[in-house]
Amino acid sequence: MTFLAVEHLSVRHRRAVTDAVRDVSLEVAPGEVLGVVGESGSGKSTLLKAWLSLLPARSGLVLWQGRPLTSASLRAFRRVVQPVFQDPRAALDPRLAVREALAEPFQVHREPFSEATLARLLDEVQLPAELLPRRPAALSAGQRQRVALARALALSPRALLLDEPVSALDVSVQAQVLTLLHQLQVARGLAMVLVSHDLAVVRTLATRVAVLFAGRVVEQGPAADVFGDPGHPYTRQLLAAGIERGGDWATAPEPGCAFRLRCRHAQPSCLETPTLSGGAHAWACPVLK
Amino acid sequence: MPALLEVEALVVSSGPVALVEGLSLALHRGRVHALVGESGSGKTLSMLALLGLLPKGLSSSAARLCVEGERLAWGSSAHEALRGRTVAMMLQDASSALDPVMRVGRQLDEVLAAVAKVPPSERATRRAALLADVGFHEPAQVAQRYPHELSGGMRQRVLLATCLAAGPKVLVADEPTTALDAVLHGQVLALLRDGAVRSGLSVVLITHDLEAARAVADDVTVLYAGRVAEQGPTARCLERPRHPYTAGLLAARPTGRGLPVPIPGAIPPVSERPEGCRFRPRCTRASAVCEQAPRLEGGVACFHPLAERP
Numbered sequence: 001m002t003f004l005a006v007e008h009l010s011v012r013h014r015r016a017v018t019d020a021v022r023d024v025s026l027e028v029a030p031g032e033v034l035g036v037v038g039e040s041g042s043g044k045s046t047l048l049k050a051w052l053s054l055l056p057a058r059s060g061l062v063l064w065q066g067r068p069l070t071s072a073s074l075r076a077f078r079r080v081v082q083p084v085f086q087d088p089r090a091a092l093d094p095r096l097a098v099r100e101a102l103a104e105p106f107q108v109h110r111e112p113f114s115e116a117t118l119a120r121l122l123d124e125v126q127l128p129a130e131l132l133p134r135r136p137a138a139l140s141a142g143q144r145q146r147v148a149l150a151r152a153l154a155l156s157p158r159a160l161l162l163d164e165p166v167s168a169l170d171v172s173v174q175a176q177v178l179t180l181l182h183q184l185q186v187a188r189g190l191a192m193v194l195v196s197h198d199l200a201v202v203r204t205l206a207t208r209v210a211v212l213f214a215g216r217v218v219e220q221g222p223a224a225d226v227f228g229d230p231g232h233p234y235t236r237q238l239l240a241a242g243i244e245r246g247g248d249w250a251t252a253p254e255p256g257c258a259f260r261l262r263c264r265h266a267q268p269s270c271l272e273t274p275t276l277s278g279g280a281h282a283w284a285c286p287v288l289k
Numbered sequence: 290m291p292a293l294l295e296v297e298a299l300v301v302s303s304g305p306v307a308l309v310e311g312l313s314l315a316l317h318r319g320r321v322h323a324l325v326g327e328s329g330s331g332k333t334l335s336m337l338a339l340l341g342l343l344p345k346g347l348s349s350s351a352a353r354l355c356v357e358g359e360r361l362a363w364g365s366s367a368h369e370a371l372r373g374r375t376v377a378m379m380l381q382d383a384s385s386a387l388d389p390v391m392r393v394g395r396q397l398d399e400v401l402a403a404v405a406k407v408p409p410s411e412r413a414t415r416r417a418a419l420l421a422d423v424g425f426h427e428p429a430q431v432a433q434r435y436p437h438e439l440s441g442g443m444r445q446r447v448l449l450a451t452c453l454a455a456g457p458k459v460l461v462a463d464e465p466t467t468a469l470d471a472v473l474h475g476q477v478l479a480l481l482r483d484g485a486v487r488s489g490l491s492v493v494l495i496t497h498d499l500e501a502a503r504a505v506a507d508d509v510t511v512l513y514a515g516r517v518a519e520q521g522p523t524a525r526c527l528e529r530p531r532h533p534y535t536a537g538l539l540a541a542r543p544t545g546r547g548l549p550v551p552i553p554g555a556i557p558p559v560s561e562r563p564e565g566c567r568f569r570p571r572c573t574r575a576s577a578v579c580e581q582a583p584r585l586e587g588g589v590a591c592f593h594p595l596a597e598r599p
Contacts (some may be wrong), residue, residue: 040441140555141328170327171497172571175541175551182548203545227545 001066004028004081004159004191009060011043011050019058020046022215022254026193028208030158033185033192035206035223037199037238043215044195048163051193052083079109082152086164088144092136098122098147099132105154121150125180142173146180153184159191166201178204199239203227211235214251214258221281231283234259257285291358293318293491294376294459298352301331301338306559308347309335309515311585314493316459321485321492323506323523325499327538327556330512332495336461340372357458373404377457379448381464386448387436393420393447394432400454419450423480445477453484460484461493466501478505499542503527511535514557514567521588531594534568566591 005027012019021043028034038044049055053062053069062069064077085091092101102121106113119129125146136144145165152160165181166174182205185192196202202209203223210220211232219232230236252261260270265287274284292315301309309331316322324332338349341364351363356375361367372378380386388396397416401407407415420428423446436444445465452460462481466474482505484490496502502509502523509526511519511534519532530536540550554571557563563570565580572579574593583590 140558142555170556171499171538172327172541172552173555175543175549176553178543179548179551198543200543200545204543204548 002027002063003030003065004193005063006047006051007061007063009047009050009062010058011046011055012058013046018215018254020215021050023060024212024215024217025060026210026217026220028159028191028193030191031185031189032208033194033206035202035209036193036195036212037197037202037209038212039238040197042212044197044212045163046215047212048083048161048193048195052081052161053077054083079155080158082155082157082160084145084149084152084160084162084165086167088141088148088168089136091148092144092151094136097133097135098139101136101147102132102151102154105151109155111155121154122147124153124184125150126176140173141169142176145169145177149177149180149184153188156188157190159193160185161193161195163195164197165194167196167198174201181205199227211238216258216284217276218259218285219281219283220276221278221283225281229281231278231281231288232259232285233263233265233288235283237262290317292316292355293357295353295355296339296351297354299335299338299349300351301334301343301347301349303347303559307515308559309338309512312510312512312517314510316491316493317507318458318489318491319485320507321482321494321505322508322510323494323496323502324510324512325496325502325538326512327497329514329556329559331515332512333463335512336378336463336493336495340376340378340461341369342372342378373455373457375457376459376461377452377455378461379452379463379465384436384441384444387444387451389436391435392432393434393436393439396447397432397451397454400451404455415454419454420447422453422484423447423450424476442476446480449477449480449484453490457490459491459493461495463495464497465494466496466498474501475504481505499527499538511538514562515559516567516582517585517590518568519589519591520585525588531589531596532568532591533572533574533593533595536595537571 007025009021009024010019011021024047026034036044036047046055050057051062053074064073069077099118102118103113118132122129122131127143127146166177169177184190194202194205206223209223209226210217213234219226219235226235230239251258255273256271257274260266267287269286274286276282276284294316297313299309299312300307312335326332337343343349354361354363354368356371394416397419398412401412401415416432417428420431425431439447465477478501481492481494485492494506506523509523510517511526513534518534519526519530526535530539537552541552543549552571566583569575569579578592583592
């Protein structure tokens with residue numbers, strides 16, 4: 001049974017003329033970390049928001065425990081599928097002390113909790129209980145992100161959907177949070193969808209990877225395969241992007257492969273929109289098969 | 290060869306509190322100098338001070354300022370006059386640094402006219418050359434665009450062109466790649482490197498990204514909590530670091546090969562900076578002697594530097 005997935009998901013922003021996410025199908029299993037990479041504007045964050053049902057889909061479905069998400073199942077879904085965003089400053093109410101921020105999910109879902117429950121949550125993200133009376137402004141950026149994480153863990157979720165969870169943090173703190181995410185994921189058997197523009201971050205945590213370009217999945221597979229032996233020309237370029245010169249990057253209009261203007265393998269066959277082909281490791285390119 | 294620009298013992302203060310203490314830099318033609326540090330290390334503040342652009346309430350001083358062999362008094366009008374002409378600064382956010390209601394070409398023309406005093410007849414040629422220099426294949430088309438019609442990477446390159454239009458000798462680039470993704474990131478760094486190599490520009494790259502510094506910088510200064518931890522050629526500082534903080538930063542960077550090794554603790558806020566070595570509370574090598582502030586000697590400010598591997 002499908003644990004958590006999106007099927008043929010397309011999302012269009014208000015007043016936009018094209019879809020930000022185009023016909024995306026992805027799945028994540030318990031204990032698995034799906035990394036989603038792509039450049040800015042590729043639709044990564046939009047995909048995550050639609051997956052969380054925070055943005056309406058133009059077409060396609062979010063699947064949870066084998067069934068399409070409905071307004072009736074949304075409340076249960078929200079409880080067990082938790083988001084973690086880039087900027088904990090925005091995720092935490094500046095007026096609420098840590099104690100109140102952590103208590104809120106219990107109150108919303110009418111669950112019993114005690115001071116010890118809250119302290120235990122902080123302990124799980126390696127923060128001392130002394131922080132309970134503090135407000136976000138009195139915390140460091142790393143501490144704020146841990147509090148946001150503790151809050152996401154409050155109701156024992158089954159999955160975390162994370163959008164650039166360490167991008168706003170300093171390098172020395174980034175490593176602390178990445179290590180913590182890994183430990184929590186293993187200890188709780190969480191499923192994770194991790195969106196990041198930082199390939200090294202995704203590489204550190206992800207077991208499977210999907211590469212997004214212009215709203216479409218152009219490649220997906222086990223992390224070791226995608227990073228070790230990329231198939232799509234875009235993935236190859238993304239991974240090789242050390243220091244190199246390029247022209248005026250442009251995204252080509254559909255139909256056709258959106259990457260064709262930037263691709264040195266482009267051929268007339270690229271004027272048709274390619275589909276993913278391959279087994280566990282698949283990519284969408286008619287030229288490099 | 291003497292340095293193009295030298296500053297010695299730069300201090301930036303907010304009232305009685307020193308935010309940056311004793312930063313000395315020697316910038317050379319054709320070289321990229323990376324100023325590396327995490328938030329609050331003082332990397333941007335020290336460069337704003339050099340340009341006389343500090344926000345209200347902050348003050349700065351330096352023991353010496355020397356430009357092309359000529360000594361200038363810190364804060365004098367000669368020092369002020371460096372800004373824009375001799376030293377240009379490319380700010381972090383390209384979308385707010387460009388005028389949203391002015392075509393790219395006109396923005397460049399303004400700088401060419403006002404700062405570089407290029408006569409009107411030559412402006413179109415200079416403008417096209419500048420846009421080509423920053424990697425645009427069709428400069429004439431780009432000149433007709435408004436900033437919002439360009440991608441983030443293109444805007445960043447236009448901003449770079451406007452900085453170069455004044456013909457500066459030193460270009461300070463503040464986190465030029467933070468807002469960009471991997472592909473564009475490499476492009477902008479390559480452009481900075483090119484600028485230094487081809488036109489003898491001295492580039493100061495302000496960054497928190499060690500990989501960026503490693504990729505393009507000839508020299509590196511690692512700042513921690515307002516003080517220099519380590520300084521020297523990139524090959525030595527980032528390949529064979531001696532300061533425990535530099536080594537820690539390198540190990541903390543995720544590489545995808547196993548989990549990164551975190552540095553324990555957090556960067557102290559200015560009000561909680563410890564006495565002595567500022568890195569002491571987070572350092573595994575710290576001892577009693579670290580309660581004194583270490584001096585920068587041989588490129589490292591540490592009483593217990595890591596052994597230099599042969």
